[in-house]
Amino acid sequence: MMTFEQDAKTLELPWPFTGRADELELIRGSLTAGRPGIVVTGPAGRGKTRLVTEAVRGSDCAKVTGTPETRGIAFAAFAHLLPESVTLHRAVQLLSCVRLLLVDDAHLLDGSSAALVHQLAVHGRTRLVVVVTDGDPVPGAVSRLWTGELLPRLALEPLPREETAQLLALGAGGPLEPLTVNRLDGLCQGDLRLLRDLFGAVRERGLLTRATDSDEWTWRGPVPVTATVRERTAHVLARTGPEERENLERLAFAEPLAAPLDDFDLDVLERLETEALIHVDDRGAVRLAHPLHGPALRAAAGRLRARRLARTPDQCAPALAAERAALTDRIDRTDVRPLPTPVGEWLVAEGAPVPAGYAAVRARFARLRGELREAAAWAREGLRESPGDQACAVELALAAAQSGDVPATDEALARPASDDAGGWLAAARGDVETAREAAADRWKEGEGSSGPTAEDGRPAAYVLYDAVRLGAPEQVAGRLARLPGDGPAVLARHAEALVDGDGPALDRVAGELEQRGFLLFAAEAHAQAVRAHRDPRAARMSRTRAVALARRCQGARTPALSGLVLGELTARQRQIVTLAAAGLSNRQIADRLTLSVRTVGNHLYSAYTRLGASDRGALPWLVELPTTRSA
Numbered sequence: 001m002m003t004f005e006q007d008a009k010t011l012e013l014p015w016p017f018t019g020r021a022d023e024l025e026l027i028r029g030s031l032t033a034g035r036p037g038i039v040v041t042g043p044a045g046r047g048k049t050r051l052v053t054e055a056v057r058g059s060d061c062a063k064v065t066g067t068p069e070t071r072g073i074a075f076a077a078f079a080h081l082l083p084e085s086v087t088l089h090r091a092v093q094l095l096s097c098v099r100l101l102l103v104d105d106a107h108l109l110d111g112s113s114a115a116l117v118h119q120l121a122v123h124g125r126t127r128l129v130v131v132v133t134d135g136d137p138v139p140g141a142v143s144r145l146w147t148g149e150l151l152p153r154l155a156l157e158p159l160p161r162e163e164t165a166q167l168l169a170l171g172a173g174g175p176l177e178p179l180t181v182n183r184l185d186g187l188c189q190g191d192l193r194l195l196r197d198l199f200g201a202v203r204e205r206g207l208l209t210r211a212t213d214s215d216e217w218t219w220r221g222p223v224p225v226t227a228t229v230r231e232r233t234a235h236v237l238a239r240t241g242p243e244e245r246e247n248l249e250r251l252a253f254a255e256p257l258a259a260p261l262d263d264f265d266l267d268v269l270e271r272l273e274t275e276a277l278i279h280v281d282d283r284g285a286v287r288l289a290h291p292l293h294g295p296a297l298r299a300a301a302g303r304l305r306a307r308r309l310a311r312t313p314d315q316c317a318p319a320l321a322a323e324r325a326a327l328t329d330r331i332d333r334t335d336v337r338p339l340p341t342p343v344g345e346w347l348v349a350e351g352a353p354v355p356a357g358y359a360a361v362r363a364r365f366a367r368l369r370g371e372l373r374e375a376a377a378w379a380r381e382g383l384r385e386s387p388g389d390q391a392c393a394v395e396l397a398l399a400a401a402q403s404g405d406v407p408a409t410d411e412a413l414a415r416p417a418s419d420d421a422g423g424w425l426a427a428a429r430g431d432v433e434t435a436r437e438a439a440a441d442r443w444k445e446g447e448g449s450s451g452p453t454a455e456d457g458r459p460a461a462y463v464l465y466d467a468v469r470l471g472a473p474e475q476v477a478g479r480l481a482r483l484p485g486d487g488p489a490v491l492a493r494h495a496e497a498l499v500d501g502d503g504p505a506l507d508r509v510a511g512e513l514e515q516r517g518f519l520l521f522a523a524e525a526h527a528q529a530v531r532a533h534r535d536p537r538a539a540r541m542s543r544t545r546a547v548a549l550a551r552r553c554q555g556a557r558t559p560a561l562s563g564l565v566l567g568e569l570t571a572r573q574r575q576i577v578t579l580a581a582a583g584l585s586n587r588q589i590a591d592r593l594t595l596s597v598r599t600v601g602n603h604l605y606s607a608y609t610r611l612g613a614s615d616r617g618a619l620p621w622l623v624e625l626p627t628t629r630s631a
Contacts, residue, residue, distance in 0.1 A: 015171050015196060017054045019163030026154060027055040031100065036121065037128035039146050042156030045191035048131045049104055056129060061100040066108030074112035091116050096125045103130045107138045114139035121150040158190025162552060171199055177216040178374040179348050187223065187291050197228035213380055220351035223295035233296035236277060243268050251278065251288050252297035253309035256346035257319055258285035313352040319343045324358045327365045332459055334487025336368045336517035348381060356382035360391035367395060370520030370553035372403040401425045403555045423470060436472040461488040469524055470559055473498040494525055503533035507542055523549035524560035573607045576600055
């Protein structure tokens with residue numbers, strides 16, 4: 001088993017706090033005058049303590065923490081705030097003068113401390129921030145804080161993938177490849193403590209390398225079994241019963257495939273399922289319950305056993321073909337909601353070659369979902385195996401052009417597939433009119449089937465739909481409407497609503513597109529609705545939805561999204577926001593415009609409020625480049 005330990009001299013400070021803007025605002029809002037406070041709950045490692053610490057930073061705040069060793073000692077958590085001998089009544093009196101109290105690990109409080117926290121909430125003179133870990137027994141006096149509606153409760157969800165990517169980039173000193181982010185995010189499942197530990201081990205072991213074609217950090221190879229990984233998987237590794245251990249190891253070495261239910265002893269599986277160690281799906285396929293269990297079991301199995309049981313990429317070929325067929329079917333049915341693809345992801349994680357045909361389909365699926373950087377990463381995987389593959393080259397070109405990634409766009413332009421990119425590369429260069437003409441001409445009258453339309457295999461509906469997204473719907477609306485099936489119908493409704501300038505209809509289409517998984521298409525439809533609405537309130541609602549969806553699309557920059565909200569800013573704010581979106585710092589903006597840094601900051605803050613943005617990261621989706629005209 002490989003383990004990684006950190007020398008005390010090399011220990012780093014925690015990563016900078018990032019993300020959680022909405023949760024941070026909610027907690028801070030609960031601590032304003034007249035508010036009682038809040039309870040924050042969530043599994044261990046989700047970042048609850050870091051979040052509330054950031055929320056109360058700069059405030060005059062007292063802090064207490066529960067510990068398992070002191071559960072039997074009255075008022076143990078409040079020992080530094082109360083006299084040695086005190087009654088509950090006296091403790092409430094003494095702490096009523098505390099205006100803000102942070103109670104961490106409240107599920108570990110002794111009974112007297114729990115009762116004191118409850119009484120402080122009842123009296124309402126002290127604002128409380130209470131942190132509770134899910135899955136552990138909670139004193140009744142603490143759980144009644146939210147069940148008795150004394151305090152509102154915030155159940156902390158996992159950090160969104162986009163914010164996880166930002167956090168990892170801060171830890172790595174540069175962006176990580178999307179497939180590496182997905183792997184780390186999937187292994188840790190929202191446990192930020194585990195994420196930092198695992199990523200640190202990957203970096204220290206030298207498994208993190210810089211990709212030559214994207215300048216991003218990538219990770220390929222085995223999962224390091226760190227002390228934290230062992231801690232999280234101890235209940236699995238502790239299974240010493242020969243039958244249970246045998247079944248767990250067989251499942252571990254079967255990955256990335258599921259194993260048939262009939263291959264196992266049902267009594268043993270029932271015990272493992274009861275203890276949440278395995279998962280059985282509706283089709284009778286059995287998998288380990290957590291993605292870390294497999295690496296931990298494989299690392300502990302020994303070399304000879306691993307050599308006998310381990311799979312090779314060739315053994316996964318039929319399952320990989322099945323994944324490709326499922327993805328293709330979803331694309332053809334205009335439905336790109338999330339679909340598990342464990343075999344393809346396993347090949348990437350192992351550093352094994354990914355067949356270009358699979359990579360192109362996987363890239364197309366990701367691009368249609370608005371996961372543009374992920375789409376480019378899959379396309380590059382296919383091009384490494386087959387440098388001349390047309391379909392992968394087209395997907396790379398489309399993903400690069402729609403993400404505003406200038407280096408990637410230059411790379412795509414250097415490939416012969418650029419002519420098949422449907423005008424998007426012209427749009428990336430700022431020539432929207434040429435882009436519209438290319439998109440409208442891409443599909444010839446009389447070829448109106450739902451089948452492939454080009455060497456890259458893209459279905460007709462999407463090729464036609466490029467014209468709608470680029471602002472030329474009148475040229476393809478009729479042809480879209482004649483395509484068979486319910487899937488193309490929603491794309492046709494988008495074209496018709498845009499031709500009619502019908503804002504409410506565009507919003508309805510956006511809702512349909514979002515339900516089908518097309519987040520970028522939905523963001524574009526909402527953005528087009530902003531310009532079509534006559535009611536300012538409806539326009540603001542569409543703008544808010546467009547921005548929220550665009551933030552989830554990995555830096556999307558398309559004509560429909562450009563210049564989305566700048567019309568609501570003052571001339572000076574537009575000037576400053578445009579420079580900030582171009583990457584200039586506050587100091588550089590101040591020097592260029594002959595303003596003070598503080599004035600620039602104030603203008604940006606006011607602009608963020610009007611734009612519905614939390615920071616500079618949202619600006620590229622909202623600001624129109626000087627060379628690009630709105631579609």
